[in-house]
Amino acid sequence: MNFRSHKYIYIALLGLGLGLQSCSKSFTDLTPEGTVTDANYWQTESDATYAANGLYEHFNDDSMFGRGLFWYINASDDMVTGRTDAGSAAVRNFTATGSESRVNSMYKKFYQIIQRANTIISKVPSMEISESVKQQVLGEAYFMRGYAYFYLSQYYGDQRAGVPIVTEENMLETTFERPAHVSENFEQIVSDLLKAAEMLPLLTSYGSADLGRANKDAAYAYLAKTNLQWARYDVSKWADVATYCDMVSNSGSGRKLIDTDDPEEDFASVFYIENNYSSEYIFSVVSNKVQGCILPAVLFENTGYGLYNGWGYFHPTLELYNSFEDGDYRKKATILEFDDTFTLFGSDRQYYSSNSQTGFQFKKYMQPFRTPATDHLNPNGDYPTSDLNVPLVRYADILLMKAEAQIMQGQSGDVEINLVRNRAGLASIQGATMTDLKRERRSEFAAEYTDRHSDLVRWGDAQAAYAKPATGRQHTIKTDPTSSYTVVQVWAARNFDPTIHHVWPIPPADVSNAGIAQNEGW
Numbered sequence: 001m002n003f004r005s006h007k008y009i010y011i012a013l014l015g016l017g018l019g020l021q022s023c024s025k026s027f028t029d030l031t032p033e034g035t036v037t038d039a040n041y042w043q044t045e046s047d048a049t050y051a052a053n054g055l056y057e058h059f060n061d062d063s064m065f066g067r068g069l070f071w072y073i074n075a076s077d078d079m080v081t082g083r084t085d086a087g088s089a090a091v092r093n094f095t096a097t098g099s100e101s102r103v104n105s106m107y108k109k110f111y112q113i114i115q116r117a118n119t120i121i122s123k124v125p126s127m128e129i130s131e132s133v134k135q136q137v138l139g140e141a142y143f144m145r146g147y148a149y150f151y152l153s154q155y156y157g158d159q160r161a162g163v164p165i166v167t168e169e170n171m172l173e174t175t176f177e178r179p180a181h182v183s184e185n186f187e188q189i190v191s192d193l194l195k196a197a198e199m200l201p202l203l204t205s206y207g208s209a210d211l212g213r214a215n216k217d218a219a220y221a222y223l224a225k226t227n228l229q230w231a232r233y234d235v236s237k238w239a240d241v242a243t244y245c246d247m248v249s250n251s252g253s254g255r256k257l258i259d260t261d262d263p264e265e266d267f268a269s270v271f272y273i274e275n276n277y278s279s280e281y282i283f284s285v286v287s288n289k290v291q292g293c294i295l296p297a298v299l300f301e302n303t304g305y306g307l308y309n310g311w312g313y314f315h316p317t318l319e320l321y322n323s324f325e326d327g328d329y330r331k332k333a334t335i336l337e338f339d340d341t342f343t344l345f346g347s348d349r350q351y352y353s354s355n356s357q358t359g360f361q362f363k364k365y366m367q368p369f370r371t372p373a374t375d376h377l378n379p380n381g382d383y384p385t386s387d388l389n390v391p392l393v394r395y396a397d398i399l400l401m402k403a404e405a406q407i408m409q410g411q412s413g414d415v416e417i418n419l420v421r422n423r424a425g426l427a428s429i430q431g432a433t434m435t436d437l438k439r440e441r442r443s444e445f446a447a448e449y450t451d452r453h454s455d456l457v458r459w460g461d462a463q464a465a466y467a468k469p470a471t472g473r474q475h476t477i478k479t480d481p482t483s484s485y486t487v488v489q490v491w492a493a494r495n496f497d498p499t500i501h502h503v504w505p506i507p508p509a510d511v512s513n514a515g516i517a518q519n520e521g522w
Contacts, residue, residue, distance in 0.1 A: 045129045048137045051120050055144040056212070058113060059292055062383075063105045065285045065390065065449065066294040070314065071102045072155060072504060076453040077465045078320040078446050080357055080472070080491045082313045083302065091504075093494055098505030098522065107156065107507050110148040114166055117145035122168040139199030143214035143222075146192035149185055150226055154454060155504050157182030159233055160520055178516050186230045193219045193226070202253040203281070211277045212286035212389070217255060220247040221282045221393045224401050231408070232458050238405045245402035248395070254279055255395045263425030268333035272367050273376060276389040280396065284389035289378050296365035297377075297384030299447065302355035307345055308373050309381025314447070316360040318471045318487065324443050329425045334446050336361040338473070339481040343370040350481035357490045358472025362447045365390065392449050396420050400444065404437050413437065420444060434459075457502045466496040497521065 041047050058064045071091050074081060081088045087100035098104060120141035124134055145167075152163045162179035165188055170176070179185060197219035206213060224244035231237040248255055256279045258266050270280055287293040294311075302312025316335050324331040336342060337360055340351045353361060368376035368386035376387040399420055403413030417440055418428040424443070429436060441455055456462040470491035477483040500521030511518050 042123045042127055045133045048120075048124050048127060048129060048133055051116075051124075052137045052140045052213075054116055055113060055120075055140055056286065058109060059285050059287070061109065062294055064109055065392070067298045067313065068103065068106050069151070069449065070295065070298070073447075073449065073451050073453055074314055075466075076451075076456060077317060077468070077470060078442070078452050079314045079316055079362075080470050082315045082355065082357060083311075085313075088313075092491070094496055094501045096505060096522075098507040098511075098518075099509070103504070104507040104509070107152065107510050110152050111166065113148040114145050115171060117141040117148070118166065118168040118171045121145075122171070135199045136201070139196045139219075140214045142192045143196035143200060143219050146189045146196060146219075146226075147214075147222055149189045149192070150222055150229075153182050153185040153189065153226075154229055154451075156506055156519065157185055158503050158519070161517065164514065164516065175515060181233075183230065183233060186226055189226045190223060193223045197223070197247075202251060203277070204253050212284065214283070215253075217248050217251050217253055218283040218393065220244045220251065221398060224248070224398065225393065228401055228404070229454075229458065231405075235408070238408045241405035242402055242409075245398045245405070248282070248398045249402075255282075255398070256280070257395055257399075257419060257423050259419075259423040263329040263423060264332075266423055267330050270391075270394065271333075271364050271388065273387045276387075280394045281389075281391070282393040282395060282398070284391045284394075287385055287389050288387055289376065289385060292385040293388075293390045294384050295390050296368060296386050296388055297381075299362045299365060300369065300384075301353055301361060304381075305344070308369070308377065309384055311384070312355040314362065315356045315358040315472070315490075316362055316446070317358055317490070318360075318473065319468075320442070320446055321360060323439065325426060325439070327425055328443060330443050332363075334362065334364050334443075336363045336366075338475055338483065338485070342366070345369065345372055352475075352479055352481040352483075354478040356472075358470075359475055359485060360472065364447050390449070396444050397450055400437065400441055403432065403440075404434070407432065407434055407437055457498075460498065462501070463496045463498050466494040469493045 062068065071088050074088065075092050081092055087102040090096040090100055091103055096103065120137060124137050127134065149163070157163045159181055162182040162185040164176035164178055165185065166176060196214065197216050200214055200216045200219060203211065203215040203217060206215070224241050227237040227240040227244065231241065258270055258275065258278055258280050260266055269275055270278070276284065285293040297309070298311045298313050300308070300310030300312070302310055304310035321331070321335055321337070336351045338352055341348055342351055342363070351361070353359070365388060368388050378385045399416040403416035406413040414430060414432050417432045417436060420440055422428060438459065442452060445452065453462070456465055469489045471487055472490040473485040474488040475483045475485040503519050505519055505522035
């Protein structure tokens with residue numbers, strides 16, 4: 001990465017883009033309040049806190065967790081692209097160049113987060129402010145730097161090359177090399193997240209305005225997720241996965257599944273606004289009616305039956321629908337099929353869709369659409385955010401990562417798997433295998449940023465999965481909930497080459513500007 005070529009990154013982010021980051025004191029309100037310069041900044045506790053707020057500005061960015069990274073998740077066998085879109089089709093078909101507008105900005109935007117974190121780490125230690133504020137802000141900076149490198153490493157790094165490592169020590173340099181192996185990135189991530197875990201408090205110590213900030217459990221969770229990816233190259237890392245999962249479970253913050261012995265409601269309620277910061281919360285995209293995450297509306301029926309501007313992307317496949325075990329209440333909580341009853345803006349109706357290519361819609365994030373649109377939805381349908389936070393890591397992931405680590409070490413993962421299964425209304429199993437674990441992850445995390453595509457890649461299952469076409473239901477009358485259907489192919493089989501497509505192409509502009517090598521084969 002060449003910051004001389006990325007002047008907007010270097011100039012704006014060296015001072016954290018202070019015109020953007022001079023924000024109100026409330027963490028969840030990222031509205032700019034004015035412009036300041038680096039010369040008169042870094043003086044007060046408010047300056048440091050505002051700078052930390054800027055680390056989360058990407059929560060408002062459609063091309064990040066609004067739907068940007070979802071184009072990569074959309075490559076899995078769980079869903080198909082719901083509308084004609086050449087760029088997203090190229091990503092799903094593994095023929096992308098990285099220049100497509102759908103995916104050409106995430107790489108540099110993660111580096112923006114990193115450079116903002118670097119600036120905090122370089123500036124805050126010498127500030128004459130309280131030690132508690134200093135520790136909080138530095139902890140957030142180390143966390144967000146590790147978090148950004150986690151996603152960059154997962155999507156763009158492998159055994160042939162990692163992604164450029166930029167820290168406070170070398171951020172003023174003009175060129176950077178790619179590490180020889182992504183394990184160098186993992187080492188940096190672990191170092192950052194361990195510092196963050198030491199500095200950050202538990203979520204339970206935050207006031208209501210700060211609940212979405214980085215917290216100790218989130219640092220441990222991303223340490224587990226990092227080692228989960230690292231274990232592809234070094235099996236000794238499975239022990240670290242289990243260790244960091246236990247750190248979350250035993251942190252003292254009361255982490256547990258929402259489980260009231262009502263399986264029909266419990267899993268569904270994880271994705272209710274009132275549970276944005278429940279016992280299952282680890283880290284999420286903070287959202288509200290005017291800023292935040294548009295993903296729930298992106299998954300909603302295109303044009304929203306004339307009632308709200310849904311965008312109609314990402315439709316569940318029949319393969320995902322059929323993958324659930326009989327009696328698994330997650331199925332109805334995750335997917336709508338024709339003739340299902342659901343509540344829309346205060347009225348019950350039977351589901352149908354003239355938009356869905358598969359005859360299904362994701363239901364997981366639809367709670368904001370149950371009541372009048374003015375209650376929880378942005379009145380601007382062109383930026384359809386809601387009050388619902390979209391999870392990035394939740395406690396079920398901690399349990400299933402622990403189970404996978406145990407199984408991969410020849411130990412039992414039954415306790416953790418059965419906690420997840422029982423909440424869904426399923427009977428306990430004994431001697432759980434990787435086949436069981438894979439099914440649980442698919443059923444639990446469909447349409448989440450936990451990312452089935454990444455799971456299939458690291459398991460070595462992607463090539464076989466994508467060699468099969470995706471299917472759906474073609475209903476004879478798309479506006480009749482009770483109409484008959486035939487099963488049809490909705491997406492042809494794809495050619496996934498595991499020696500190439502296990503990573504994504506770095507956007508060509510970033511390759512050129514940085515003078516680094518593209519991922520081989522792209």
